[in-house]
Each structure stands twice: as structure tokens, then as C-alpha cells.
Amino acid sequence: xxxxxxxxxxxxxxxxxxxxxxxxxxxxxxxxxxxxxxxxxxxxxxxxxxxxxxxxxxxxxxxxxxxxxxxxxxxxxxxxxxxxxxxxxxxxxxxxxxxxxxxxxxxxxxxxxxxxxxxxxxxxxxxxxxxxxxxxxxxxxxxxxxxxxxxxxxxxxxxxxxxxxxxxxxxxxxxxxxxxxxxxxxxxxxxxxxxxxxxxxxxxxxxxxxxxxxxxxxxxxxxxxxxxxxxxxxxxxxxxxxxxxxxxxxxxxxxxxxxxxxxxxxxxxxxxxxxxxxxxxxxxxxxxxxxxxxxxxxxxxxxxxxxxxxxxxxxxxxxxxxxxxxxxxxxxxxxxxxxxxxxxxxxxxxxxxxxxxxxxxxxxxxxxxxxxxxxxxxxxxxxxxxxxxxxxxxxxxxxxxxxxxxxxxxxxxxxxxxxxxxxxxxxxxxxxxxxxxxxxxxxxxxxxxxxxxxxxxxxxxxxxxxxxxxxxxxxxxxxxxxxxxxxxxxxxxxxxxxxxxxxxxxxxxxxxxxxxxxxxx
Amino acid sequence: xxxxxxxxxxxxxxxxxxxxxxxxxxxxxxxxxxxxxxxxxxxxxxxxxxxxxxxxxxxxxxxxxxxxxxxxxxxxxxxxxxxxxxxxxxxxxxxxxxxxxxxxxxxxxxxxxxxxxxxxxxxxxxxxxxxxxxxxxxxxxxxxxxxx
Numbered sequence: 251x252x253x254x255x256x257x258x259x260x261x262x263x264x265x266x267x268x269x270x271x272x273x274x275x276x277x278x279x280x281x282x283x284x285x286x287x288x289x290x291x292x293x294x295x296x297x298x299x300x301x302x303x304x305x306x307x308x309x310x311x312x313x314x315x316x317x318x319x320x321x322x323x324x325x326x327x328x329x330x331x332x333x334x335x336x337x338x339x340x341x342x343x344x345x346x347x348x349x350x351x352x353x354x355x356x357x358x359x360x361x362x363x364x365x366x367x368x369x370x371x372x373x374x375x376x377x378x379x380x381x382x383x384x385x386x387x388x389x390x391x392x393x394x395x396x397x398x399x400x401x402x403x404x405x406x407x408x409x410x411x412x413x414x415x416x417x418x419x420x421x422x423x424x425x426x427x428x429x430x431x432x433x434x435x436x437x438x439x440x441x442x443x444x445x446x447x448x449x450x451x452x453x454x455x456x457x458x459x460x461x462x463x464x465x466x467x468x469x470x471x472x473x474x475x476x477x478x479x480x481x482x483x484x485x486x487x488x489x490x491x492x493x494x495x496x497x498x499x500x501x502x503x504x505x506x507x508x509x510x511x512x513x514x515x516x517x518x519x520x521x522x523x524x525x526x527x528x529x530x531x532x533x534x535x536x537x538x539x540x541x542x543x544x545x546x547x548x549x550x551x552x553x554x555x556x557x558x559x560x561x562x563x564x565x566x567x568x569x570x571x572x573x574x575x576x577x578x579x580x581x582x583x584x585x586x587x588x589x590x591x592x593x594x595x596x597x598x599x600x601x602x603x604x605x606x607x608x609x610x611x612x613x614x615x616x617x618x619x620x621x622x623x624x625x626x627x628x629x630x631x632x633x634x635x636x637x638x639x640x641x642x643x644x645x646x647x648x649x650x651x652x653x654x655x656x657x658x659x660x661x662x663x664x665x666x667x668x669x670x671x672x673x674x675x676x677x678x679x680x681x682x683x684x685x686x687x688x689x690x691x692x693x694x695x696x697x698x699x700x701x702x703x704x705x706x707x708x709x710x711x712x713x714x715x716x717x718x719x720x721x722x723x724x725x726x727x728x729x730x731x732x733x734x735x736x737x738x739x740x741x742x743x744x745x746x747x748x749x750x751x752x753x754x755x756x757x758x759x760x761x762x763x764x765x766x767x768x769x770x771x
Numbered sequence: 772x773x774x775x776x777x778x779x780x781x782x783x784x785x786x787x788x789x790x791x792x793x794x795x796x797x798x799x800x801x802x803x804x805x806x807x808x809x810x811x812x813x814x815x816x817x818x819x820x821x822x823x824x825x826x827x828x829x830x831x832x833x834x835x836x837x838x839x840x841x842x843x844x845x846x847x848x849x850x851x852x853x854x855x856x857x858x859x860x861x862x863x864x865x866x867x868x869x870x871x872x873x874x875x876x877x878x879x880x881x882x883x884x885x886x887x888x889x890x891x892x893x894x895x896x897x898x899x900x901x902x903x904x905x906x907x908x909x910x911x912x913x914x915x916x917x918x919x
Contacts, residue, residue: 321843381847385850385854388857388858395865399865403872404873405873407865407868407869407872407873408873408880410869411796411862411866411869412878414861414862414865415799415803418803418858419791419806421854421858422803422806422807425810425813425814425851426810426813428847429810429813429814429817429844429847430813430817432814432843432847433816433817
């Protein structure tokens with residue numbers, strides 16, 4: 251039996267401990283960075299190997315501690331988990347590159363927290379047990395609190411307070427749902443739960459639905475679905491750039507959990523088949539509309555990026571809630587795209603902010619922008635991708651989604667919502683671009699107050715050039731271009747992943763076939 | 772036994788939600804703590820409430836739920852307790868830092884507190900005006916002998 255599935259969890263755990271040992275004041279930054287990049291390279295290698303193995307269609311099941319799956323914790327690596335794992339490593343590599351430009355020196359213990367974050371993300375994608383999913387959610391959340399607040403002060407701490415309290419409340423709901431589900435079904439293994447739901451007596455179904463609904467509320471809070479998204483724009487706006495970029499995958503964890511639990515645990519053509527999909531579809535549409543209005547209303551580029559992350563999560567809710575192989579496949583492609591493009595915009599906002607002096611990334615203030623060619627081109631690529639214009643990956647994702655919407659009464663308004671929101675986001679991005687890159691001189695008739703706010707370029711202190719930060723942004727946008735060039739194999743993979751998700755019986759069979767090697771149950 | 776347990780969970784949840792919705796960070800943290808107590812009791816009850824049954828296997832006794840209580844919820848609740856403890860510590864540290872940086876322990880920061888205090892002061896002044904007007908009216912009535 252291969253130990254490959256457990257390595258994405260163990261590698262960052264040991265790397266975090268090592269990074270704590272190599273403390274900055276005694277050893278400097280170099281040993282920490284060596285540990286961080288060694289761990290990242292190892293995790294990336296393991297993720298590629300797991301993705302190759304998952305491509306064959308098998309579902310490796312790893313029994314942690316060699317306990318039977320119905321008693322202990324099982325890790326599962328299907329196509330979806332392998333895809334999410336790979337996306338997480340690629341995003342982590344880019345944000346780590348950005349942080350190594352200097353933020354990791356200012357934030358205490360950045361590399362240890364970053365590795366714990368990767369451990370939580372990897373564990374959430376790999377585990378096949380709902381309680382263990384809760385544990386890994388907590389690991390990634392605690393690491394995210396540290397990453398967001400480390401090196402911060404003032405407004406960031408206040409936004410962090412909201413973030414911490416909201417997520418602790420969501421975790422409490424998670425535990426309530428788990429307690430109810432275990433009391434009713436007798437197991438918390440995702441695949442085994444499907445069998446127990448099918449066998450449940452009719453008088454228990456209402457309570458099982460309540461517990462399942464509570465679980466979905468928790469995952470929707472994680473994925474920032476209306477009305478549970480008010481924490482996200484403030485948090486992401488105030489987070490450091492590299493951390494906000496890494497957080498682009500956090501909403502995807504919630505979406506992954508919704509998709510996993512809805513298709514596997516509650517989707518075995520039993521009493522709960524299709525449970526909550528209509529509600530998620532409606533709420534996804536409403537979230538998409540509000541996110542688009544947020545893009546128009548945002549005053550800061552980072553707030554605009556946060557609302558774009560919200561919009562992409564809402565689009566994915568629509569794709570997954572339609573629950574056909576085509577829409578889920580399109581959603582998975584769009585998920586990968588929006589993670590990379592959203593993170594790129596956060597890093598780009600930091601590049602622009604540091605160049606504009608005291609105006610920062612506020613687009614209502616006129617400010618000179620020295621050396622704006624490189625950030626301008628990068629912004630153009632990111633905007634085209636995020637708005638869903640051809641020829642970049644956002645367009646392909648949305649086109650596939652619109653094509654795959656099943657014919658019926660919902661087709662018209664799903665199309666209207668997706669196309670309308672794309673138009674609004676395009677307007678918001680275009681306006682941001684013109685204000686940041688073209689309006690770099692005050693109007694000739696500007697009032698004295700406006701002139702007082704303006705800092706001419708020759709009086710502006712030049713921001714230090716950090717090639718690593720630009721390289722990280724280019725890397726993330728490059729991922730999107732690779733997704734266009736390699737669209738055919740990637741779409742084959744996502745279609746196979748979507749088809750696999752629609753056959754939960756394979757998971758149940760695979761989990762039950764996994765037997766301990768050394769221990770008698 | 773079930774009624775007592777359910778009542779305890781309900782009361783803790785109600786108190787926790789009430790405190791969670793208050794405006795000061797310490798109250799919010801207390802609310803989260805009460806909610807975690809309620810959740811721990813709920814997880815424990817997930818294995819059903821029994822008296823006198825051990826969770827550990829003994830030789831010669833059949834391994835089924837007729838002879839034993841379910842040990843898994845007890846293991847789950849230990850994990851939940853540890854995580855809740857860590858989260859409480861994190862939230863207290865963040866609250867202390869937020870109070871130091873923003874000069875206020877209001878959950879929405881100093882500006883919200885200023886508005887809150889201004890509204891409070893306005894309410895106090897209105898109440899004092901009403902009391903003063905009532906006293907004047909009573910004195911006027913006393914002077915003119917309007918009482919029956």
C-alpha cells in the first residue's frame with residue numbers, strides 16, 4: 251500500500267515545525283525559505299503523482315492508523331481531490347514567491363503559519379471523514395487567523411476580529427450538525443453515510459434533512475454564499491497581499507465541501523438526492539447579482555478583487571447546483587481559473603498600491619503612477635480573464651457553463667444572470683483600469699482641495715522594485731494562459747471528475763474494499 | 772435524563788446566542804464559549820445517554836451496544852474541546868490586540884463606539900428633559916391649586 255495520500259499532510263507539518271525552529275532573529279530568513287521551498291517542491295511533486303494516479307479512475311483509499319474506514323479516518327484521492335490538491339500547491343507556490351519578496355521578514359513566523367495553512371488545505375481535500383474535515387477546517391482557519399493578523403495593526407485587527415468570531419460561530423454550527431448526524435446515522439465517514447441514509451427509517455428523514463441542511467449552511471458560510479458573505483470583503487481587503495491571494499482558495503474549500511457532501515453522502519439516489527440544490531441555485535444567483543453590484547461600488551482595488559472572488563464563488567454555486575455532468579465539469583474548470591485569476595488581482599493590487607504613494611489602491615483619488623507599463627499590462631490580462639472575455643480562461647469556463655445549462659425554465663434566467671453579471675464586472679474592471687492607469691493628472695479645473703491631495707510623480711518617493719512580486723503575479727496569470735492552451739486535456743479531466751462524482755456507488759465500494767493490513771477489526 | 776440534557780443544551784445555546792450578538796468583544800467571546808459547551812454536550816449525547824455501561828471492551832463480554840456505550844462520541848468531544856479551547860485563546864488575544872490598537876473594545880471599532888456613546892448621551896438628555904418638564908408641570912399644578 252502506498253503512503254502517497256498522507257504525504258501532503260505530513261510534509262507541511264514537519265516543515266512548519268522546522269520553520270519554527272529556524273527562528274528569524276537567530277538564523278536569518280534563508281533557512282526558513284529553504285525549508286519552505288523544499289516543502290513546496292515536495293508537496294507539488296506528490297500532488298502531481300496523485301493527480302496522475304487519479305486520472306486512471308481508481309479511488310485510492312488510505313486508512314490512517316490502519317483502522318477500518320467505518321471506525322477510523324480514511325483519506326480518499328479521487329479526481330476531484332487530486333485536482334483541488336494540485337490547484338492548492340500551484341497557488342501556494344505563487345503566493346509564497348510573493349511573500350518571499352519581503353513580507354515574510356515583517357510577519358513573525360510567516361513560514362510556519364503558511365505551512366500549517368497548506369496542511370489544513372491538503373487535509374480538507376483528502377479526507378473522507380466529515381469530522382476529520384472539521385478538524386482540518388480548524389487547522390486551516392487557525393493558520394489563516396495567524397497569517398492575516400501577523401504583522402498587522404489597527405483596521406486589520408478589527409477586520410480580523412470579525413473574521414475570527416464569524417468562523418468560530420460557523421465551526422460551532424459544524425459541530426452541532428456533526429453531533430446530530432452521528433446520532434442519527436452512526437457514522438461520519440462520507441461514503442458510509444450514503445449507505446446509512448438509504449437505510450434510514452422514514453421517521454428519521456426530517457431530522458437527517460435538518461442536520462444535512464445545517465451542514466450545508468456551514469459550508470456555504472465558508473464559501474461566502476448570501477447572506478453569509480458579509481465577512482469576506484472586509485477581511486480580504488485588509489489582509490496582506492500574499493495572504494489574500496492564498497485566501498482565494500479558501501472559498502473553493504467551502505464549495506468543494508458542498509459538492510463532496512451533496513454528491514457523495516446525500517446523493518445516492520436516496521431520500522436526500524437533490525436535497526437543497528434548488529435553494530443553492532437561487533441563493534447563488536442572488537449572490538452573483540450582489541457581488542456584481544459590489545464590483546461596481548468598490549472604492550479600492552482590493553475590495554473589487556474581493557467582490558470578484560465572491561462573484562466567482564456564486565457562479566460556481568450555480569454550476570454545481572444545476573447538478574449535471576456538463577455543468578459540474580464547467581464549474582470545475584472555472585473553479586481553477588477563478589482561483590488563479592482572483593489571487594493574481596490581489597497581488598497586482600499590492601503592486602499598484604505601493605507605486606501610488608499615499609493614495610494606495612483607492613480609485614477615487616487621482617494619483618501619479620510611475621512605471622505603470624508592467625502593472626498596466628498585467629491588469630489588462632487579469633481584467634480580461636476575470637470578466638470572462640475571449641480569449642482567456644474565464645471565457646472558456648463561462649462559455650462551457652452556458653452551453654451545459656439544461657434546457658428548461660431555468661435556462662433563461664441562468665443565462666441572464668451569468669451574462670449580466672459578466673457585463674457589470676466588465677464595467678467595474680474597465681472603470682478601475684481607466685481611473686488607476688489613465689487618470690494620473692488632476693483635471694485642469696480641479697479644486698484646491700483636490701490639488702492638495704495630489705502628489706506629482708517627481709515628488710513621489712519611488713517604491714522599491716521587487717521582481718519576485720511581479721514574477722508571482724506573472725506566474726498566476728501564466729497559469730490562466732496555460733489553461734487555455736491545454737484546455738482540451740483539462741476539460742477531459744474535469745468531465746471525468748464530474749462523471750465520477752455522479753457515481754457515488756464507486757466510492758462506497760472502494761471504501762468498503764479497503765481493509766486493514768495488520769489489524770483485525 | 773434526556774429532558775435534563777436537552778434543557779441544558781437549549782439554555783446554554785440561548786445564552787450563548789444572546790451574548791454573541793452583543794457589542795463588546797468580551798461578551799462575544801463568552802457567548803462563543805457557552806455555545807461550545809452546548810455543542811460538546813450535544814456531541815456527547817450523539818452516542819445516546821446510558822448509565823453504567825463502560826466504553827472499553829472487556830474479555831468475555833460481547834462487543835455490542837447492549838453491553839457498552841459508544842466510545843466514538845467521547846473521542847469526538849475531546850477533539851472538539853481542545854479545538855474550542857484553542858479558538859477561545861485566539862479570540863481573546865485578537866480582542867486584546869484590537870482594543871489596544873483601536874482604543875475600544877466595541878466589536879465595530881472606535882467610530883462605532885463614538886456613535887453609540889453619542890446616541891446614549893442623547894437618550895440621557897432626552898430623559899432628563901422629560902423629567903425636568905414633568906417636575907415643572909407638577910410644580911405649576913401645585914402652585915395654581917388644580918388638584919381636585
